[in-house]
Amino acid sequence: MERYSKEQEEWDRFIRDSIGQNAVLVSVSKFSSDCRVYRVNDSIFKIRRFTPSSMRGRNNSFEDECLVMRQLSAVTGTPAVRGYKRMDRWEQLELELLPELHGYDPTFGMPHETFKDFWSVIAVTLQINRLGCSHGDLHWRNVGRNVKGGISVFDFDQACLASPWRCVMRDLFGFGTCERRSEFSLFNRLRYVQGVGVLLRAMVRLTKDVLAFLSRPHSSSLQRSRFAKSTFMQRVMLQEDLALKTLAEAWSIAARSKASAPDTDIAYYSIDIGGINFPGERPWILRWERIRKNLDFKGKRLLELGCNMGLLSIHAKLSGAAFCLGVDTDKDILLAANLASRAFGTNVEHRPVDLGDSFRWEEELNGFDIVSALSVLHWIEDKERVWSFISKHKEVLYEGHESEQEAEDNLRKAGFIHIVPLGTTERNRQMFYASRM
Ligand SMILES: C[S@@+](CC[C@H](N)C(=O)[O-])C[C@H]1O[C@@H](n2cnc3c(N)ncnc32)[C@H](O)[C@@H]1O
Structure with missing residues (x-):
């Protein structure tokens, strides 16, 4: 599939010309591999190539993110903005690499967070909220413990500006404001706190089982038709490209197979071709x-x-x-x-x-x-x-x-x-x- 190789080469060229050969890829969005984060020395670069999948309404544009983050310059533990550039089909946001995060403990925030850490996340979140900003995605991956023992919060692509109390409601409980709910609130973060986590995870599992039981029958043909209606399938079907259609068939089989996530209809990996995101867990x-x-x-x-x-x-x-x-x-x-x-x-x-x-x-x-x-x-x-x-x-x-x-x-x-x-x-x-x- 020539277009795939060409698209990857285009990325390589853009990175080489804009931020240099030594850039290290730090993360890629699973919703669009045309949204990536790179590190160069003490800067973080968020880069997006505009494609239908990378512009789908979940996240802020980097320009919006830049505006939001400029409001937070007084909060320690949030990265400073160094610049925003828009070039043809690309946009780039440069942020300070939080220096204290060099001592980042990658296991922090996974299902053994302590109460002390949890309270620290609340304290930083409230500081942000007081300035009229809601983070909107307080997932464990977006928060780190810094070497001084404090907490740093990053990745503001779901953030929005609103009145302080609305921000608190969004970040604490996930209630809607700024047109959408929080992706990940402090309330669902509680699941990762030692002790509380075990109890909450058991309750979530039980609720899921009960809901799955109540929504029977769960035949594979039903799942197939749900998959067939997904936007990704619709977009592939609009293309006159046999290779993409074959790939979509592969993805739909993988999504249903037991070798991928056994409880959900999703393939193991996501990739992007021609602006279409073939969805996956990672x-x-x-x-x-x-x-x-x-x-x-x-x-x-x-x-x-x-x-x-x-x-x-x-x-x-x-x-x-x-x-x-x-x-x-x-x-x-x-x-x-x-x-x-x-x-x-x-x-x-x-x-x-x-x-x-x-x-x-x-x-x-x-x-x-x-x-x-x-x-x-x-x-x-x-x-x-x-x-x-x-x-x-x-x-x-x-x-x-x-x-x-x-x-x-x-x-x-x-x-x-x-x-x-x-x-x-x-x-x-x-x-x-x-x-x-
Ligand atoms: C977590 S996935 C990893 C996929 C891939 N290796 C990767 O990391 O990108 C594990 C894969 O191993 C396969 N697998 C599990 N048990 C296996 C076994 N006993 N023999 C061969 N494959 C197995 C599963 O079907 C699944 O596709």
């Missing part, structure tokens, strides 16, 4: 950026364990890999992977393999230069067996659910000498490239 581009900067696939043979939709194999092929094979236990996801590979014009092969099976799959899967085991070992009981298989390869791409140190130890035990951390994923897990050389 942005593919962020992961690929870290891999492509550190690995050379040219002329190599890649084996992707637990491949899901096989996006890694597709991108490796697009970057010159000689041969790619994806294996997964889920037959539906392999059907989606086959369609996706066809849509991209890559001829990735796929095979159903259960890595936990007593069948000697190791004997069939040989002759590969790189093996990838991204977020797959966690689901397999006999991890030693898979590690022993991995250890027979020269290069490995690895992401586990264990701590960073344990992952590194496991790679060393498997005989890898050169171990490179590629960066944390959106779930705060480190990805590694390791080789024997």
